[in-house]
Amino acid sequence: MFFRKKLAYTDNEITIRERYRYKTFEFNQTVETIYFDILTVSPQRKVGYCDLRMGMNPELEILGQVGYHIDEKYRGHHYALKACRLLFRCAKQLGMETLQITCNPDNHASRKTLEALDGTLEGIVDVPESHSCY
Numbered sequence: 001m002f003f004r005k006k007l008a009y010t011d012n013e014i015t016i017r018e019r020y021r022y023k024t025f026e027f028n029q030t031v032e033t034i035y036f037d038i039l040t041v042s043p044q045r046k047v048g049y050c051d052l053r054m055g056m057n058p059e060l061e062i063l064g065q066v067g068y069h070i071d072e073k074y075r076g077h078h079y080a081l082k083a084c085r086l087l088f089r090c091a092k093q094l095g096m097e098t099l100q101i102t103c104n105p106d107n108h109a110s111r112k113t114l115e116a117l118d119g120t121l122e123g124i125v126d127v128p129e130s131h132s133c134y
Helices: 058-063 079-093 109-115
Strands: 008-010 014-026 029-041 046-053 067-069
Touching: 008 079, 014 046, 014 079, 029 079, 046 079, 067 109, 079 109
Parallel strands: none
Antiparallel strands: 008 014, 014 029, 029 046, 046 067
Protein backbone atom coordinates (compact mmCIF):
# COMPACT_ATOMS: atom_id res chain seq x y z
CA MET A 1 0.00 0.00 0.00
CA PHE A 2 1.05 3.56 -0.67
CA PHE A 3 0.34 6.33 1.80
CA ARG A 4 0.98 10.01 1.17
CA LYS A 5 1.17 12.65 3.86
CA LYS A 6 -1.69 15.11 3.51
CA LEU A 7 -0.78 18.72 2.83
CA ALA A 8 -1.13 21.41 5.49
CA TYR A 9 -0.10 25.07 5.52
CA THR A 10 -0.35 27.51 8.38
CA ASP A 11 0.23 31.10 9.37
CA ASN A 12 -0.22 32.59 12.85
CA GLU A 13 -4.00 32.55 12.63
CA ILE A 14 -5.28 29.77 10.36
CA THR A 15 -4.31 26.40 8.96
CA ILE A 16 -5.50 24.86 5.72
CA ARG A 17 -5.39 21.09 6.01
CA GLU A 18 -5.97 18.73 3.12
CA ARG A 19 -9.19 16.81 3.50
CA TYR A 20 -9.22 14.83 0.25
CA ARG A 21 -8.28 14.85 -3.44
CA TYR A 22 -10.08 13.72 -6.50
CA LYS A 23 -9.58 13.72 -10.26
CA THR A 24 -12.04 14.49 -13.02
CA PHE A 25 -11.63 14.11 -16.75
CA GLU A 26 -13.10 16.99 -18.72
CA PHE A 27 -12.27 18.50 -22.09
CA ASN A 28 -9.66 15.80 -22.74
CA GLN A 29 -7.72 16.72 -19.61
CA THR A 30 -7.48 15.26 -16.13
CA VAL A 31 -7.95 17.89 -13.43
CA GLU A 32 -6.88 17.10 -9.89
CA THR A 33 -8.59 19.03 -7.11
CA ILE A 34 -7.35 19.26 -3.53
CA TYR A 35 -9.94 20.18 -0.90
CA PHE A 36 -8.80 21.79 2.36
CA ASP A 37 -10.53 22.54 5.62
CA ILE A 38 -9.85 26.06 6.93
CA LEU A 39 -9.18 25.92 10.67
CA THR A 40 -8.41 28.61 13.19
CA VAL A 41 -5.18 27.95 15.08
CA SER A 42 -6.35 28.72 18.61
CA PRO A 43 -8.84 27.56 19.52
CA GLN A 44 -8.88 25.09 16.65
CA ARG A 45 -12.23 25.15 14.88
CA LYS A 46 -13.32 24.70 11.30
CA VAL A 47 -14.46 27.99 9.76
CA GLY A 48 -14.80 26.95 6.12
CA TYR A 49 -13.12 25.19 3.24
CA CYS A 50 -11.15 25.95 0.10
CA ASP A 51 -9.89 24.07 -2.91
CA LEU A 52 -7.14 24.17 -5.49
CA ARG A 53 -7.76 22.87 -9.02
CA MET A 54 -4.64 22.06 -10.99
CA GLY A 55 -4.45 22.52 -14.73
CA MET A 56 -6.62 24.58 -17.05
CA ASN A 57 -9.47 23.80 -19.42
CA PRO A 58 -12.60 25.61 -20.67
CA GLU A 59 -14.51 24.61 -17.50
CA LEU A 60 -11.85 26.13 -15.24
CA GLU A 61 -11.63 29.30 -17.34
CA ILE A 62 -15.06 30.12 -15.85
CA LEU A 63 -14.84 28.25 -12.54
CA GLY A 64 -11.24 29.24 -11.74
CA GLN A 65 -8.49 27.26 -10.05
CA VAL A 66 -9.23 28.45 -6.51
CA GLY A 67 -12.47 28.22 -4.58
CA TYR A 68 -13.34 29.11 -1.00
CA HIS A 69 -16.24 29.28 1.39
CA ILE A 70 -16.36 30.72 4.90
CA ASP A 71 -19.23 29.67 7.14
CA GLU A 72 -21.53 32.63 7.74
CA LYS A 73 -20.87 33.02 11.47
CA TYR A 74 -17.10 33.32 10.81
CA ARG A 75 -17.22 35.90 8.04
CA GLY A 76 -15.56 39.29 8.47
CA HIS A 77 -12.22 37.96 9.79
CA HIS A 78 -10.42 37.77 6.41
CA TYR A 79 -10.19 33.98 6.62
CA ALA A 80 -10.74 33.63 2.85
CA LEU A 81 -7.90 36.06 2.15
CA LYS A 82 -5.57 34.22 4.51
CA ALA A 83 -6.59 30.83 3.08
CA CYS A 84 -5.89 32.05 -0.46
CA ARG A 85 -2.42 33.19 0.57
CA LEU A 86 -1.76 29.71 1.95
CA LEU A 87 -3.18 28.15 -1.22
CA PHE A 88 -0.72 30.26 -3.20
CA ARG A 89 2.13 28.70 -1.20
CA CYS A 90 0.73 25.26 -1.93
CA ALA A 91 0.31 26.00 -5.65
CA LYS A 92 3.86 27.29 -5.93
CA GLN A 93 5.18 24.16 -4.21
CA LEU A 94 3.23 22.10 -6.75
CA GLY A 95 4.77 24.01 -9.66
CA MET A 96 1.91 26.37 -10.48
CA GLU A 97 3.28 29.83 -11.28
CA THR A 98 -0.04 31.59 -11.91
CA LEU A 99 -3.58 31.04 -10.71
CA GLN A 100 -6.89 32.09 -12.14
CA ILE A 101 -9.51 33.02 -9.56
CA THR A 102 -13.02 33.97 -10.56
CA CYS A 103 -16.03 35.37 -8.75
CA ASN A 104 -19.48 36.63 -9.53
CA PRO A 105 -19.29 40.42 -10.08
CA ASP A 106 -22.15 40.81 -7.56
CA ASN A 107 -20.21 39.01 -4.83
CA HIS A 108 -18.67 42.10 -3.22
CA ALA A 109 -17.00 40.25 -0.34
CA SER A 110 -15.23 37.87 -2.71
CA ARG A 111 -14.25 40.71 -5.01
CA LYS A 112 -12.68 42.57 -2.06
CA THR A 113 -10.74 39.41 -1.20
CA LEU A 114 -9.40 39.16 -4.75
CA GLU A 115 -8.45 42.83 -4.79
CA ALA A 116 -6.57 42.39 -1.49
CA LEU A 117 -4.61 39.56 -3.11
CA ASP A 118 -3.27 42.05 -5.69
CA GLY A 119 -4.73 40.09 -8.55
CA THR A 120 -5.11 41.55 -12.01
CA LEU A 121 -8.66 41.88 -13.31
CA GLU A 122 -8.56 40.31 -16.74
CA GLY A 123 -12.17 40.92 -17.57
CA ILE A 124 -15.81 40.25 -16.89
CA VAL A 125 -17.35 37.54 -19.05
CA ASP A 126 -20.83 36.15 -19.48
CA VAL A 127 -21.13 32.53 -18.40
CA PRO A 128 -22.31 30.42 -21.35
CA GLU A 129 -25.69 28.75 -20.91
CA SER A 130 -23.99 25.38 -21.45
CA HIS A 131 -21.66 25.87 -18.46
CA SER A 132 -22.39 24.22 -15.09
CA CYS A 133 -22.10 27.65 -13.35
CA TYR A 134 -24.85 29.24 -15.48
